Amino acid sequence: MVAHLLGILITYAAAVALVHGVHARYIKQWQGRRRAVHYVLVTSNHERQVEWIVRALSLYALLSGVRVKVTVFDEQSNDRTLAILQRVAAHVGVELIVIEMDEQAKYQLKHMLRNTRKKDDRSIYIDLRGGGEAARIPYW
Structure with a gap:
């Protein structure tokens, strides 16, 4: 049970990091074209x-x-x-x-x-x- 909970937390943290990375890249590109x-x-x-x-x-x-x-x-x-x-x-x-x-x-x-x-x-x-x-x- 602890292994399943730990897997869910790791997956959630990876998804959050991915969304933040994509957002930062989008903002950087948008400011360049402003x-x-x-x-x-x-x-x-x-x-x-x-x-x-x-x-x-x-x-x-x-x-x-x-x-x-x-x-x-x-x-x-x-x-x-x-x-x-x-x-x-x-x-x-x-x-x-x-x-x-x-x-x-x-x-x-x-x-x-x-x-x-x-x-x-x-x-x-x-x-x-x-x-x-x-x-x-x-x-x-």
Whole structure:
């Protein structure tokens, strides 16, 4: 009787170990394939819109399960755009990078635009200085 009970316990422990091993392997593979989207925004005096845009991207990341990275290039804003972005950066669920536009930033932006033409790059360039570009932002 003890031998039968011991056999059942060993079989149960082997099944638990097998399920944990398969689950760990599945999680590792899923994280490797996890999608990420990079939004590159160009702003200039957008204090009324920028917080809502970042929050819309955060909602998109939350609801779709997609990692979202946002890089904001600000071109000489005279309003509170930068202050709002820095305040929001700590509270949203996206990786937010704010860069003030200078000559080096313009070169970096051109380099990013060149890379967005590659098929494996998932970057989306949105210039908010022009009209109608904000419509490409999900949940906006």
